[in-house]
Amino acid sequence: MYDPTQLRTFLAVAQTLSFTQAARRLGLRQSTVSQHVRRLEEATGRQLFARDTHSVELTVDGEAMLGFARRLLEVHEQAAAFFTGTRVRGRLRFGASEDFVLTRLPEILEAFRYDHPEVDLELTVELSGTLHEQLAAGKLDLVLAKRRPEDPRGELVWRDDLVWIGAERLRLDPDRPVPLIVYPPPGITRALALEALEAEGRDRRIVCTSGSLNGLIAAARAGLGVMAHSRRLIPPGLFRVPDRAGLPELGKVDFVLVHGRRPPTAEGAADALAAAILAGGERLRRRGG
16 A cells, blocks of 8 residues: 555655755756655645645644554565565674663664674664764764764754753853863864854853763753753753743754764665664654553
8 A cells, every 4th residue: 555665665754855956966866765755645635744845744644654664664574575585694884872871772782683683783873973983994884873963974864953051940140151061072062062062152061070960960960050952852851941041042953873984794784774773763852660
């Protein structure tokens, strides 16, 4: 009933909320992307996206289709691999930023391991900046990490607002330096937070530095200060700092997949894991249970 090609296009649009970005990801013309979505909407008899000249948003039916599309494509890929006799194997060195520790990435990796038992998967969890450095040095084959929106590297999984977060009872004194909770260099959110404050001439003092997301969360929950974080991945027990606090806008941050200079033995495995992450991208925006 539903064409796998149209489902893949739907997922790309749903994850990027952009027909243009989806077309770039898939290597298609934007008109082709629009045609795939229109045909899928005709097949379902429902409108999946609410769109105008400025924005693209999922409808209630579109949200429902996300889960169906992911499961349909997973079954389709499993059946294709079974009947064609293709087996992905080899060593795969995968790096993920700690932003995904509290999401459902482990579920995606578990499903990948089940579908590809002959892949020797090695996981590295690090700061995004460190992962990009390790990828460039040939120490990783595939990385899921943050990047600045102007950075051309990688395949966009989704774009999010970067916001200030802290404890619910935290109150900032406008006459005192902003207390900052940050990753050590080369943390991307650290750099963006410092740049935003410096651009507005705001004084700041670093009250906590930790290479562990759990360490940053503990400091923020204790009310020590504020931290820059993805709006869709705000950890439990922390809250967005209200606009009345007067902190500067932080802009956007991208989450991307970046392929390294892979040995031939890792190519098939890296491509298969990248496809699984892109297909299940909406689960990365949910906390694990």
